[in-house]
Amino acid sequence: MVEATFLAVKRGIVEILFEITKANPDMIWSIDPVDFRDVLMSAIAYRQGKIASFVCGIVAWKDAIISSDDDGNNLLHIAGKLTPDFQLAHISGAALQMQRDLQWFKEVKGIVPQCYKEYKNVDGETPAQVFTREHKSLQKEAEEWMKKTEESSTVVGVLIITIMFAVAFTVPGGNNQDAGFPALLHEKSFMVFIVSDAIFLFAASTLVLMFLGILTSRYDEKDFLKSLPTKLIIGISTLFVSIAAMMVTFSAVLLIMLQRRMWLVIPIILFGSEPVTLFV
Structure with a gap:
């Protein structure tokens, strides 16, 4: 069930996630055994806006956005990471790919608390620093x-x-x-x-x-x-x-x-x- 949940998150299939959480509401709090992220963090990492909106709509808003992974990365740190290659493949031109990641980072930045924007992970990096490092090339x-x-x-x-x-x-x-x-x-x-x-x-x-x-x-x-x-x-x-x-x-x-x-x-x-x- 956990594997199916995170496969639906990575593919952006809201309908499957809806049916899974309808049968077992606790699955919304499950953790991916591969990268140890919850459903919302995985949705942010894989740029699945519909999944993120769905999660925030069925759980307490603050409970959904205060999560962090084992490296101390909050949602904004995750949003600052480079988009997976298979999702960038359909965007023509490196400049437009860069724009898409900046738009996503700005969108997530608008929903997290102010203190999270300067929050440092275990490597001592803020979300903005993570974005700059990940997108340097x-x-x-x-x-x-x-x-x-x-x-x-x-x-x-x-x-x-x-x-x-x-x-x-x-x-x-x-x-x-x-x-x-x-x-x-x-x-x-x-x-x-x-x-x-x-x-x-x-x-x-x-x-x-x-x-x-x-x-x-x-x-x-x-x-x-x-x-x-x-x-x-x-x-x-x-x-x-x-x-x-x-x-x-x-x-x-x-x-x-x-x-x-x-x-x-x-x-x-x-x-x-x-x-x-x-x-x-």
């Missing part, structure tokens, strides 16, 4: 991953800006010799070209600025909680927007140049939209 890996991503994306962004800035002043159809305005200014396809080109340029500029912000970051432990992931997500999103706008611009130019040959334009546009569709 992951933080370094996340920093390198962010720098490589920033370098690649910045090069792409600069190339995009260079090309589209030139395209903006090389309008299809040429300019009116008398007024100096584009000859196709009142064409709908030309307006699509101008708008998409502007969106393309603005998105690419935002992309470069976001990744420059990553480049100048201190890469502090707390930066991986919100600052760096936010800049990364904005940068990648604007890269996607700029590529999509580039394809729209390309399609608009084809419509202008080959407007009487729709049998040729439509297949080319469909093939041109394929990269964006595959990415989505």
